Amino acid sequence: MNSHVNNDQSKRRQRIIALVAEILELDDPKSIKPTDRLREDLGMDSLGSLELLSTISEELKLDLEMEDAMGISTIEDACAFVEHHYAEQHPNE
Amino acid sequence: MPNNTLMSDPIVQSHQAVREATDRSMLGLVVEQARRFAAREIDPIAFDRAAQLPRRVLKAAAEAGLFGLAIPESYGGLALSLGDICQVVSELATRDGSFATSIGLHNGLGTRGLIAYGSQSLKEKWLPKLASGEAIASFAATETGAGSDLMAIRTTLTPRGEQVRLDGEKSYVTNGGFAGLYTVLARSPEMGGARAHSLVCVPRDTPGVEVGAEEHKMGLRGSSTVTVSFDGVMLPMENVLGTSGQGIAYAQHILTWGRTIMASGCIGAARNALNAVLSYVIERKQFGRSIGHFGASRAHVATMAAKLWAMEAMVERTGIEDINGGSIDGISGATKVFCSDEAFDICDRAIQLHGALGFLSDLGVERLLRDARVTRIFEGANDVILVFAGTALIALSRSDAGRRCHATVEPDLEEVARAWERVEQELQESLDRVRKKYGVKAIRHQLVLQRLARAHIALQAASASLWRARAVDAVARSVARLSVQQLLATAKENLSTLESSEIDESNHLQVTEALYRLGAMPQPVRA
Numbered sequence: 001m002n003s004h005v006n007n008d009q010s011k012r013r014q015r016i017i018a019l020v021a022e023i024l025e026l027d028d029p030k031s032i033k034p035t036d037r038l039r040e041d042l043g044m045d046s047l048g049s050l051e052l053l054s055t056i057s058e059e060l061k062l063d064l065e066m067e068d069a070m071g072i073s074t075i076e077d078a079c080a081f082v083e084h085h086y087a088e089q090h091p092n093e
Numbered sequence: 094m095p096n097n098t099l100m101s102d103p104i105v106q107s108h109q110a111v112r113e114a115t116d117r118s119m120l121g122l123v124v125e126q127a128r129r130f131a132a133r134e135i136d137p138i139a140f141d142r143a144a145q146l147p148r149r150v151l152k153a154a155a156e157a158g159l160f161g162l163a164i165p166e167s168y169g170g171l172a173l174s175l176g177d178i179c180q181v182v183s184e185l186a187t188r189d190g191s192f193a194t195s196i197g198l199h200n201g202l203g204t205r206g207l208i209a210y211g212s213q214s215l216k217e218k219w220l221p222k223l224a225s226g227e228a229i230a231s232f233a234a235t236e237t238g239a240g241s242d243l244m245a246i247r248t249t250l251t252p253r254g255e256q257v258r259l260d261g262e263k264s265y266v267t268n269g270g271f272a273g274l275y276t277v278l279a280r281s282p283e284m285g286g287a288r289a290h291s292l293v294c295v296p297r298d299t300p301g302v303e304v305g306a307e308e309h310k311m312g313l314r315g316s317s318t319v320t321v322s323f324d325g326v327m328l329p330m331e332n333v334l335g336t337s338g339q340g341i342a343y344a345q346h347i348l349t350w351g352r353t354i355m356a357s358g359c360i361g362a363a364r365n366a367l368n369a370v371l372s373y374v375i376e377r378k379q380f381g382r383s384i385g386h387f388g389a390s391r392a393h394v395a396t397m398a399a400k401l402w403a404m405e406a407m408v409e410r411t412g413i414e415d416i417n418g419g420s421i422d423g424i425s426g427a428t429k430v431f432c433s434d435e436a437f438d439i440c441d442r443a444i445q446l447h448g449a450l451g452f453l454s455d456l457g458v459e460r461l462l463r464d465a466r467v468t469r470i471f472e473g474a475n476d477v478i479l480v481f482a483g484t485a486l487i488a489l490s491r492s493d494a495g496r497r498c499h500a501t502v503e504p505d506l507e508e509v510a511r512a513w514e515r516v517e518q519e520l521q522e523s524l525d526r527v528r529k530k531y532g533v534k535a536i537r538h539q540l541v542l543q544r545l546a547r548a549h550i551a552l553q554a555a556s557a558s559l560w561r562a563r564a565v566d567a568v569a570r571s572v573a574r575l576s577v578q579q580l581l582a583t584a585k586e587n588l589s590t591l592e593s594s595e596i597d598e599s600n601h602l603q604v605t606e607a608l609y610r611l612g613a614m615p616q617p618v619r620a
Contacts, residue, residue: 025244026287043288043341046488047481053533066487066528066535 008093012060012086013079019055020075023048034076056082062089120177123162127181130157131188140191140315141460144307151271154196155226159185163200163208168220175350176412179357183408186361187368190464191315193358198267199223201354202472203230205347206276206292210335215294219274228273232351233263233321234344241477243278243290243341248323250279250291250333257284257333259293259301259326265471270307270317273297276334277323278344285338292334292343301326312463349421352429352472353411359436360408362465363401366443369458370394373447384446393442399576400435402569406557406576407431426482427550430475433468440465476543479550483542486549487528487535502559503570509577513555516581516588520548523588540601541594548587555580 021029024042038044044052049072057064062085072078086093134153140146154160162178164170173181178200186193204223207216207230222228239245248261259279266275274296281291295302305320335343374385374394384390407428415421440462444451451458469475502510524545527535535541555577562573590597608614 024288031287043286047484047536050484050488050533050536054536057533064533066532069533070488 009083012082015059016052016056016079016082017075019052020044023051032075034074034079036075037073038075038078052078060086062086120173120180123171123173124180124184126157127159127184130154130159131185131192135189135192137189137191137315137460138455138457140189144309144314145317146192146195146315150192151226151229159196160199160226160229161224163204164220164224165208168216169224170220174412175353175415176409179354179408179412182354183357183360183364186358187364188361189315190358190362190461191313193361194313194316195268197354197358198232198351199230202232202347202351203268203272203276205350206232206334206343207294209346210292210343211294212331215331219294223274229268229271231266231268231272231275232347233266233269233275234278235263235265236261237264241474243344244288246278246280246290248277248279250281250293251283252330253327255330256327257293257330259295259323259328262320262322264320265308266319266321268317269304269319269321275321278340281337281340284333285336289338290340290344291337292340293328294332294334295323295326295328299326299328312460312466345422348472349425352425353408353415353421355468355472356404356428356432357408359432359465359468360401360404362461363397363404363436363439366440366458366461367397367401369456370397370443370446390446393446395575396579397439397442398572399579400439402561402572403554403558403576403580404432404435406561407554409561410557423482423485424553426473426478427553429472430478431550431554433465433475436465437462437469479543479546480539482546482549484536486545487524487542501563503562505570506559506562506574506577509574509581510559512581513552513559513577516584517552519588520545520552520584523548523591527591538594538598540598541591544587544591544594548584551580551584551587555584
């Protein structure tokens with residue numbers, strides 16, 4: 001059970017990183033570190049951050065509130081934010 | 094707070110007042126000189142027909158100091174502020190859009206990067222020439238595949254020892270045909286990271302720089318627009334502006350100047366259109382009366398004046414915010430969108446009021462409309478700026494959005510000031526509803542974002558109109574009142590259509606999907 005959950009979490013994390021790479025037009029998603037800050041380190045503007053979360057919310061069928069999303073600073077924050085809402089909105093998965 | 098103590102000293106205040114008065118009086122002289130220069134040297138119809146500015150006019154402009162408006166005094170310029178440059182450019186644009194565009198671009202997009210971010214030695218080498226008009230400046234960012242989306246730029250800048258190498262091609266380069274120095278935005282993945290861009294100054298005579306033929310255009314035909322290509326162009330490292338890799342951030346700052354100066358050009362066109370109308374509608378008689386005395390004409394003329402008032406207010410306010418050191422990222426975009434849209438509408442009304450005569454090119458009013466058209470496209474297409482502005486609005490938390498109150502307004506404008514506050518409140522409530530309804534998916538609803546942005550910009554313009562009406566005469570106050578009333582109506586109209594946005598979006602989707610599939614307008618098939 002736990003390994004299944006961890007596996008899904010890991011897939012979602014990889015998807016977030018792949019999307020960041022896609023939005024930023026980076027050739028190698030591996031160059032992105034969890035501690036990278038979206039704005040300062042990766043040069044992602046607020047439109048890019050919203051694009052990322054909007055795509056995630058569509059793919060994972062999540063309702064993500066604008067106000068909560070504005071507190072996200074790093075890749076790790078984005079992953080934790082998505083996991084938190086995923087657990088809340090899909091409790092049986 | 095030593096500064097506050099100093100500023101409260103009456104002697105210092107009096108010195109400050111004298112300095113400001115001297116600055117005002119110098120600006121007045123520069124504007125007056127620009128007006129005389131324009132009347133003497135500029136023949137807008139001839140420039141439009143020849144599709145170029147004569148060399149002698151550029152030379153005369155250089156002698157009149159029009160290329161040195163923005164450049165620091167130590168390099169031979171006038172060191173005018175953004176707001177002051179706008180006053181000069183709007184004066185020139187009242188005579189001719191093409192000439193004003195050339196001067197405005199040199200003093201804004203063309204030289205701003207070098208002045209703000211250039212090294213000491215690069216400035217010493219180029220600014221005196223740019224101030225004297227010996228060299229004219231240009232800015233090259235757009236490419237055929239990268240317009241509003243600057244991140245799609247393909248031109249590259251790569252380090253080569255002590256030098257950098259530039260390769261690529263830039264399109265729609267204003268002033269490009271006669272420029273001596275280009276500020277070029279390029280990708281520089283080896284200088285600042287995979288997504289990095291840098292700005293680099295490129296002298297025209299560098300081997301590998303090739304300037305294309307002049308484009309044939311709908312308007313601003315006297316101005317120069319060319320493609321410039323760079324093939325293995327080698328440049329000294331010092332030609333890279335500021336910190337390499339910061340090009341997009343620098344370009345955004347440069348664009349705040351470019352957009353505000355461009356908006357001041359729109360003011361000139363609108364003023365020209367209104368002046369032409371005022372002399373015509375009284376003189377022209379139909380049904381036994383001057384057409385200007387008919388209610389339908391009065392509606393056009395009064396609206397033109399109200400819009401022009403707000404345009405001038407927006408540009409003036411943006412200039413003051415820049416002097417005060419605040420960010421003008423948002424307001425310069427709003428000013429650009431507002432002034433370009435309104436200038437086009439004012440020029441269109443001017444043609445309407447002139448009737449068939451307005452359609453003839455000898456009068457020159459149709460040229461104003463043609464010239465104004467591109468301002469809604471270049472330096473950021475209005476549609477795109479509106480989407481970005483709408484996104485920025487919903488991304489702000491409520492406390493960030495704030496409510497700009499008018500501390501003091503004239504007593505007879507109190508009523509519209511209170512109405513402004515009510516509509517501003519409606520906007521804030523609409524923003525909350527949109528945030529709640531769509532969450533982060535709001536960015537997928539461009540129609541919603543644009544309507545919010547249009548409402549916000551109308552409110553900003555109304556606020557600027559009220560602010561500009563401090564201590565003015567009764568006629569100006571009546572223009573300001575009408576301006577605020579009309580802008581509040583625009584804001585309310587945009588807010589009222591938010592509710593139907595999803596139906597509108599769904600209808601647009603249905604129709605366009607069919608049209609894109611068919612590739613043409615279908616003929617109806619009847620049962």
